[in-house]
Amino acid sequence: LPQTIVDTVVTTWRLEIRFLWIGSQCIIQDDNHDKVIEISCMPQIYGNACLTILASRSSSVTEGFLHERVISNDILCAKLAVKVFDQTAKIAHLIPQRKNVELEPLYRRAWALQERLLSSRKLSFGSLQTRWFCREMDDNTSLKDDSRDGWTFRERKGWEELERFELLGHWIKIDSQTADELSTQWYFLIDTYTSCEMTFEGDRLPAISAIAQRLAPRLGDYHAGLWGRNLLSQLMWTRVNKSKLAKDATPSWTWATAVGHCRYTDNDLTIPAATMLAMLAMTAATAFPTKISGAASAVTLGMSVTATAQAMETVTPCFILATLRCWFTLLKY
Template structure:
């Protein structure tokens, strides 16, 4: 059992519930709720309210999504339910960090996860009637083996399309769905039951699926990167949750990789794990620093590894890397803001000019007239940000080669002597751009 669960009792209808503090090693069945906050929840546990919840609180005081989840659990005969805004003391940083660190086991060990997939926020609820969805249907003549004539209907089967639901846009819920062994998914069009061997809607016959199509987690680097792309395209109510919201999945992968987790990258996969790239040019950076520039968490928006080749040699050598978590109870969570994360790396470097969009690389020695400059490389910026420019409108970046054949790497700007920050990635060089690289050892922060 989690540290705390909501005791909804066994009576119907529900009138009062209370926060139950479990004893060490207490065992029991409980449900977990996956839902969209949609902003600050109107009711939550804090240092000043947690005792009131422990004494008991009227069921009608809860917002509709939480009420609906308790009703579902109650009708399934499950007495306890875990809901984050009530079961975590929200204004206690130590409690938040400790309980978020337990998120993998909370959802993995839940008897069932109730997913409020159709609700955009905590007030909407998800038990209301769903609109009927028209399906493609054809009527065809049919003759039985006995010679009797009749007809059959061919109907398009239900398809599980979670991307249509509001919950698929929220970052926290990705981990919750991946980690849960059984899900009752209340979608916009239908209700789905999902587990390791079956995926079915209420209108369909159960459909057996192989485990790699449903809840099985393929612990490969490619599957991690695919998960990362899905995760980074989702939204967070609080930007500081970037690492905590995927910490549960990262812990699962970490148990298999047996590798240090460094600001969202795997030590065993460095330096090639540095070759993430932003999916769009309008991606921004968070207003408050939360990750070193070499981490995908340093930007707000979708990232992918489309420029990371499958086979290559990597001339860059990682000498040292540090990224210290804020809490030892949450090794995959937020980073310690007082201990700077850094990456010390040795590799081939060369200085280039580029425009404000960082899409083209230009030889520094070329004529200063922008109209006569010939680009000799292609690149892209990590975020929509301005770099210092000279009198001709050029910015200057350093290219650090991460892999060869094809030659790809990072775009850096100096911060101080020997220290740089990442501002982009280059993925193609030709002609004179391939010449003039020199080996250097630098630190990226």
């Protein structure tokens, strides 16, 4: 077995956990039917697991994560005249930085995003330290101790703020968020998700489908990466650095057709007077499949979006605000 899987087995055994689920081993990799079934179960697998082991420091399945850590020389370390078991103690003051988070190999992998977001409890083996995350700890804003795992409370909270989607509670407290708030979080999520690495172009939608399933009860119809309740504003995505387009059957109107980083605009945008607005046409009310886990195609979705233009006598600007809400005048529906 590859070293990362071996280390996972060892960790599970030492924690005295009886059962272990590993995606690459438990999903038949060359069976698309089995993939669809298992991917659709991801929210339950991660949400109901006793613990999710995150090999955050491992850049490949052969590297492992239980080997000795090598701390770089830029970490502040001072020798103090304090005797601890007849030895001089060394105290390292670790200051969390955003680059340390972004450089962890796990944070660069698209498939790993939903396991980070949907897991109830996580044990993360990082480059600097091993960290524990659970919902009780995330929700506790009045910790009594000022230092835990080598981090002061203020620095730890700053580090958690950088892990926006994991620890701010937007995903943990989905039921307490309004639909508009969840829609806004989806925009930021797509920005983060599409900047991650992915081996196969066709995995763009399946690799985020578990998160979509978790949000579907609140956001309603889901159309190949876009939510029907505010579909017009969700069409306002753009490619970063002119990333290439996918060669598969993914519809051209969704961000999933771009192979690379995409984002939604966060600046005010005004469309001047005497111009256009959009008409949204759907072939049928039942044109969209209920399953979220599979790849999408224009044929199975049966949807068309047509932009029309018409001169207007009055000024009717369209503003896209920082909240990413968009107001449109529909000429006809």
